[in-house]
Amino acid sequence: MSFRVAALQFQAQPGAAAANRAHTLALIAGAAARGARVIVLPELAISGYTLDRAALAAAAEPLDGPTLAAWHEVARRLGVVIAGGFCERVGEELANAAVMVGPEGLLLHYRKLHLFDGEKAVFRPGDLGLSVADTPFGRIGLCVCYDLRFVEVMRALALKGADLVVVPTAWVGGFDKVARDGDGLIGQARGAIVQANLNQVYVACASQCGATPEMGFLGSSLIADPYGRILSGPLPAEAAGEVVAEVDLAQAKQAQERSARIRPRQDRRTDVYGLRLGAETL
16 A cells, blocks of 8 residues: 655744644645645644744644644545644643544554653653554654654564654754754754654655744754665755655565565564563553
8 A cells, every 4th residue: 555645844823723723734735735645744833943942832722622633533524634734722731743644533642751841840751651543544653753753662663563754843953953954954854864764764854944033943844764775855944845745655665674684673672671561462
């Protein structure tokens, strides 16, 4: 089975939830019209990426709020799967959250496990674990931005059966000492590509771009295949745009056996080490 994935790069305006939501719906419709069946939006695509708690609170909503309703309606109407980030209101707290929505409704609800820098002063830590969902387009896992810096995240999603991992991001500087390395890739993009290869999964990252008075984004939205090859992207830091690639589920399975004696999943030494998710050992 093969299908088209699109990762949509744009800048969401901080605090402007209604306008940002309408913008996502227009972008989703455009990507679907061009054949995309799985569509990935950036981190905090509805609230905008900001560390201004007042702006975030003004744009925050519960899980069953207007964004989930709007994305579900367009997913049902167009027959697509949508993943993207929003600011979730959880009681009196805020969460850097993401959902994956399909024609039948909510598929995954995720809260960013690893908060980056100033996010720690604004958001509650993620508490929903790591999950994958069966969709009309294979098994898909979901994480957010800085989560990719922790190799256990992608490995856990792969071991739970993900064929594709979708990653809403708002990549900014502050982790690596250089903005881009000699090959032109930012460290975040390279990490995603390497992990696609090591975990034998497709990876689709959708980042914010441009700059606000508060910070500048690095763009670099991309799609990589299970062999670590860049299929589309990375996009430049300053430009909104779209990366699109064909995903072949058979290739994700084939990548798990590189030869009769090179089988990355089976070659793991689980007698020596393991990965534990709550009470589950992978």
